[in-house]
Amino acid sequence: MIKIENIYKRFGDHEILKGPSLSVNDGEVVAIIGPSGSGKTTLLRCINFLERADKGKLTIDDASVDFEHATKKEINQMRKQTAMVFQSYNLFKNKTAIENIMEGLIYSKKLSRNEAFKTGEKLLQRVGLGEKADAYPKQLSGGQQQRVGIARALALNPSVILLDEPTSALDPELVGEVLNTIKEMAREGQTMIVVTHEMAFAREIASRVVFMEGGVIVEEGTPEEIFENNKKERTKEFLKRITYRN
Amino acid sequence: MQNSAFSIHFVVNSLVTLLHYVPITLLITALSICLGLVLGLFVTIGQLVPNRVLNGLSIGFIALMRGTPMLLLLLLIYYGLPLLLQSFAIDISGWNQVVFAILALSINISAYFSETMRSAYSAISADQYEAGLSVGMSNKRIISRIIVPQATAIALPNIGNSMISIIKHSSLVYAIGITDIYQQAQTVASSTFGMRQLEVFVAVALIYWMICILVERIIAVIEGRFSYLR
Numbered sequence: 001m002i003k004i005e006n007i008y009k010r011f012g013d014h015e016i017l018k019g020p021s022l023s024v025n026d027g028e029v030v031a032i033i034g035p036s037g038s039g040k041t042t043l044l045r046c047i048n049f050l051e052r053a054d055k056g057k058l059t060i061d062d063a064s065v066d067f068e069h070a071t072k073k074e075i076n077q078m079r080k081q082t083a084m085v086f087q088s089y090n091l092f093k094n095k096t097a098i099e100n101i102m103e104g105l106i107y108s109k110k111l112s113r114n115e116a117f118k119t120g121e122k123l124l125q126r127v128g129l130g131e132k133a134d135a136y137p138k139q140l141s142g143g144q145q146q147r148v149g150i151a152r153a154l155a156l157n158p159s160v161i162l163l164d165e166p167t168s169a170l171d172p173e174l175v176g177e178v179l180n181t182i183k184e185m186a187r188e189g190q191t192m193i194v195v196t197h198e199m200a201f202a203r204e205i206a207s208r209v210v211f212m213e214g215g216v217i218v219e220e221g222t223p224e225e226i227f228e229n230n231k232k233e234r235t236k237e238f239l240k241r242i243t244y245r246n
Numbered sequence: 247m248q249n250s251a252f253s254i255h256f257v258v259n260s261l262v263t264l265l266h267y268v269p270i271t272l273l274i275t276a277l278s279i280c281l282g283l284v285l286g287l288f289v290t291i292g293q294l295v296p297n298r299v300l301n302g303l304s305i306g307f308i309a310l311m312r313g314t315p316m317l318l319l320l321l322l323i324y325y326g327l328p329l330l331l332q333s334f335a336i337d338i339s340g341w342n343q344v345v346f347a348i349l350a351l352s353i354n355i356s357a358y359f360s361e362t363m364r365s366a367y368s369a370i371s372a373d374q375y376e377a378g379l380s381v382g383m384s385n386k387r388i389i390s391r392i393i394v395p396q397a398t399a400i401a402l403p404n405i406g407n408s409m410i411s412i413i414k415h416s417s418l419v420y421a422i423g424i425t426d427i428y429q430q431a432q433t434v435a436s437s438t439f440g441m442r443q444l445e446v447f448v449a450v451a452l453i454y455w456m457i458c459i460l461v462e463r464i465i466a467v468i469e470g471r472f473s474y475l476r
Contacts, residue, residue: 050376080382090377093475094395103391104381136474156381 001025002160007056009042016042018215027189031196031206035238039215040195044162048084049075060159083153085163089145091137097124097148098133101155123151127181143174147181163194199242203227211235256442260434260449267427274344275416278351279409285352286359293364311357316415320350324422347419351412358408366401399472406465410458427453
């Protein structure tokens with residue numbers, strides 16, 4: 001279980017997060033939707049401590065931490081409970097596909113090289129890239145890179161995987177393979193928070209959809225509730241714009 | 247006298263004589279490059295750490311070194327450093343000229359190395375660092391396993407350029423009385439009363455070309471090993 005309470009984050013004069021709270025149960029897939037600048041990505045980055053939130057509380061399973069006062073050690077411990085899939089994949093450019101997965105296992109999880117290699121092989125198989133173990137990121141397509149990114153996150157066996165617009169940087173014809181991999185993870189009961197602009201995808205895999213705007217959660221509910229029976233005017237407007245665009 | 251015609255024979259003769267002085271040139275440049283890399287690394291760190299005093303010192307050092315002609319720096323160090331240290335009761339006047347040459351060359355090249363290293367470091371996007379954090383790696387590991395290898399690949403071509411320029415700069419050490427290829431060439435040339443000056447200089451040029459081409463090839467091979475990054 002992961003719980004975020006009243007999280008605040010400001011960049012200079014700009015308050016990006018204005019105290020939203022969100023709780024995700026084990027096995028749940030929460031999709032966060034909303035316009036650019038609504039704070040979706042910042043929320044994910046704060047959970048992974050890539051940004052330091054100014055205020056608020058984070059609980060993952062039995063461990064809690066106060067964003068304002070978290071020590072380096074606490075941050076490291078919380079970070080180990082989460083894993084991130086980045087919009088632009090962020091694979092280590094000087095490492096092969098399998099080495100990308102092994103780095104975290106060896107240097108954070110303290111596995112032996114051998115164990116890490118075996119886990120890496122297994123996970124590359126799982127995302128359908130068993131043949132590409134020795135390829136460098138530059139030698140892989142965007143979709144393949146993102147699947148390695150997903151395998152790297154899965155390998156850490158985190159309580160929750162945070163996916164930040166995992167298909168936004170992909171060519172349209174490569175989106176499908178990545179979405180399928182994520183759907184597979186959802187079926188297997190992996191807890192996930194996904195920031196996405198793919199509405200059909202959110203609708204299909206999310207157990208809950210959260211609509212964010214202006215640093216707060218405007219509305220949340222099941223996909224049906226948000227996409228068909230939404231109550232808030234802002235949600236309606238946003239979804240209308242999105243539908244026209246598609 | 248038919249001596250006025252260009253003599254290939256004399257070029258070859260000079261080449262053989264001068265080749266004996268290649269080791270001293272190579273020794274001076276190799277040690278200068280090694281010391282320059284270490285020094286350059288410290289200057290780079292001085293530029294990157296969040297400390298205004300160190301930042302200022304590093305930037306000042308680079309500006310000063312790049313603004314000092316190599317020959318002048320060599321003379322300043324050879325004549326000035328012993329005097330300076332004497333006032334602290336340290337006597338280095340007995341040191342070999344080669345030591346002063348290496349000091350001067352390495353200080354000069356470290357400024358260029360440092361600029362190259364800093365820009366290579368800046369060229370690595372924050373993504374790579376964040377990816378390391380997100381998989382739970384420590385700062386130290388991210389730097390040693392992810393940032394430094396990538397920055398090295400980016401820095402290589404410019405490091406190579408600086409190496410080549412320091413090889414050529416090493417010809418200036420004759421000014422403080424070291425007999426290297428260039429100094430010996432002067433000697434050989436004057437032993438012909440200037441009649442065979444051109445032949446000797448062609449021989450010197452051939453030697454510098456060979457050394458520089460060799461170094462270029464080595465750098466190119468190393469660069470090739472990083473091709474998967476591009």
